[in-house]
Amino acid sequence: MAATVWSGCSQKTRFIVGTWLRPIHSSALKSEYDAVIIGGAYLQKGGLKTAVLERRHVLGGAAVSEEIFPGFRFSRASYLLSLLRPHIYQNLELKKHGLKVYTRDPHAFTPMREDLGGRKPPRSLLLGSDMAKNQQEIGKFSERDAKAFPDYVTHLEKLACAVQPLLDAPPVDIPGITQGSLRKRITALKSLKPLIKFGLKLGKNAPDFYELITSPSIKVLNRWFESEPLRATLATDSVIGANISPSHLGSGYVLLHHVMGEVEQERGAWGYVEGGMGGVSQAIASSARSLGADIFTEQAVLIEVGQVLIGPDRSTIGVVLKDGTEVRSKVVLSNATPHVTFKELTPQDALPQKFITAINHIDYTSPVTKINVAVDKLPNFLAAPNTADGKPGPHHQCSIHLNCENLDVLETAYSEGQQGHPSSRPMIEMTIPSVLDPTLAPPGCHVVSLFTQFTPYWLEGGRAWTDEDRENFANSVFDSAESYAPGFKESIVGKDILVPPDLERVFGLTGGNIFHGTMSLDQLYLARPLPSIANYCSPVKGLYMCGSGSHPGGGVMGSAGWNAAMTVLADLKRR
Structure with a gap:
């Protein structure tokens, strides 16, 4: 899920932009800055005075850790780290500032749901970095x-x-x-x-x-x-977060x-951040504080941005908060989605009608429901039974693919979602980060992330989700998990259900789309988010995009922010 981290430097100016967790109100909000960042990101530098304005009580966009239930700490939205660009990782000295990542090996586990007459456990597929072991596993099929x-x-x-x-x-x-x-x-x-x-x-x-x-x-x-098990397991990566089938x-x-x-120079690897994904944000915050920045959250003061301010010359001059406070700045960078930036925050009379029409047609369709679960015991899979001592097995640290043993199951799940019905047998990526990170849950307990597809934003007939609908879908997900790991349902002591409208409401993800816009070929590279603003600029001078809605797209990657920084530096030099 999307978070922005970027940095760039010249002889005179250093920029660092990112997302972080700790709600720190570093100083009183000033009336004027050189740069203002909207939404879970900050621009830190040596030459420009910068403010970060976040509407939530935590900074970090979707890369946040939240204690939803006492003692259980969740990566509530984004839940794995891999795409963060190495040069940004090094430039910000994130290890020095506390970022610790647990590399998963093995990394993928696909249990079968098959009846073998009780003669032996169902089969499974376990993949990791050891190619010989991978071949042995695949050779079973x-x-x-x-x-x-x-x-x-x-x-x-x-x-x-x-x-x-x-x-x-x-x-x-x-x-x-x-x-x-x-x-x-x-x-x-x-x-x-x-x-x-x-x-x-x-x-x-x-x-x-x-x-x-x-x-x-x-x-x-x-x-x-x-x-089938191998093809379906690999195919899950081709539809994660996307409203498509293989x-x-x-x-x-x-x-x-x-x-x-x-992760740790291992290509294609994904890892768990200690303390949850908010650990990425905390490390960036620590790096930022070492240089100094003004950072404001809803907890510190009513800080939600109401509108971008436009001057007489039709250029950006700052923002106005919802309480009426004006904050002037030379440039404004938005980490919000293109829809939020240009339909909700930018005065419509400052934008060409043709541009507004194009913004209206960006695809934000999302199939994702994220369910965070607190459990009082480790899931016990029929395909890989727990040991007598109750210690986690290698498969517990993986992305555990449920309802993914063949492609027909994935295709059926997709088809149901397109008809306004949440998939009856949804594609599920289960992760249990507390297996490697003991800071997330009380002893003997675990936090479980269930990233599921396919659920529509609107249900059949165009109706909105109700609490009953949420519960019904969550129960179907739990039933699926139960069929692979009996006892899972009774181990649940708390749950947090985020259907697409909830992801939009809580994290500002338009349509619930985790990438700030569909990662389809018509919305990538020269066309992300639109052909006219693929270079991070906008029709309004001084207003820039720096989030996942820009090239190269979603994931806790940082490239969009890095590239936006380069654009800002170049433009400021020309002024």
Whole structure:
């Protein structure tokens, strides 16, 4: 889920932008700053005085830790770390400032739900960093797939590595190259450098890359593998957070997006942050405090931004809070979604009608319901029974894929969600971070994250979710978990259910979309969030986007903020 972290530097100015948890009111709100950041992010620098304005009582966007039930601490929205760009990690010295990540190995567990007549436990698939063990696991289902798997992993790694230069730079400056003076065009040509690097790294793999990003993931997976458990397990990465099935065009790119990251220099790995995802935010906060910033949350003062202020020359001059307080600034950066930024915070008469119409048509469709559960005992899976001492097994630290043993189950779940009915057998990614991080739950207890699909924003007939609907869907999820791990339901001592409208209400995620907008090909790179503002700017001078709604998209990645920083620095130099 989305959080923004960015930094950039020049000889005169240093910027650091990120999301963090601790509600610190570092000083009195001043009437004037050089830069104002809206929503869970901050711009810290040596040359510009910056304020961060957050409407919630915690900073961090969706990367927050919250003690929903006494003694149980949850990553309430975002729940895994991998995509955070290494150069940002190092530049902010996040380890020095307290960030600790537990690398998961193994990392994926898919139990089967099959009746073997009681002769032996159901089968399962366990994948990790040990390729020989992976092949042994896959060989239980297909020797052919076991032989092909190393080549598949290498293939995806090549494509993911080639994309890296595009993540850490703004998209190609098409207007700059095609318009203006010769000098400006020559300067704009520099924006081609990352694209050239991408092309050189891609090399002969260009056709494979093109196929992957434009194809249904199932087309690619079918060519590599024949066994259902392996194909379905890998296919989950192609639909996470996306309202598509593995048979949809573009699901291949979503698959690639989820293998781009790394943890502790292990490519494609995902890890748990100690203390929950708010630990990322705390570390960034510590880094920021070492340089100094004014940071305000709802807990400190009624701080919710009501509107961006526009001056007589049609440029940004600051923001006005909902209590009427005006805060002037040279630039305003918004970490909110494009919809919130341009439909709710920006005066409509400051925007061209054509632009407003385009904003109205950005796709925010979300299939996600996040359920956080406190349990008083470790789940006991039929496919991998707990030991007598009750200690967690290797599979407990994984992303545990439920209702994912074959592709037909995923396709049916998707189909039901499109008809206004929450999936009766939803795709579930279960994680139990307290297995590796004892700070999250009391001894013997655990926190469980259930990331589920597919649930519509509006139910059949266009009606809104009721509390009864939430309970019914949660119970269906718990029933599914019970079928794999009997006793799970009776172990539940608390639950937090966040359907798409709740994700929108609590975290400001328009439509409940965790990526600030669908990660479809028509909303990526030069078209994210719109072709006219793919460079983090807006029709209003001095108003910038720095969140996941901008290139390169969602995840606790930081690239959008980094790229926005580069854009701001360049624009300020020209002023």
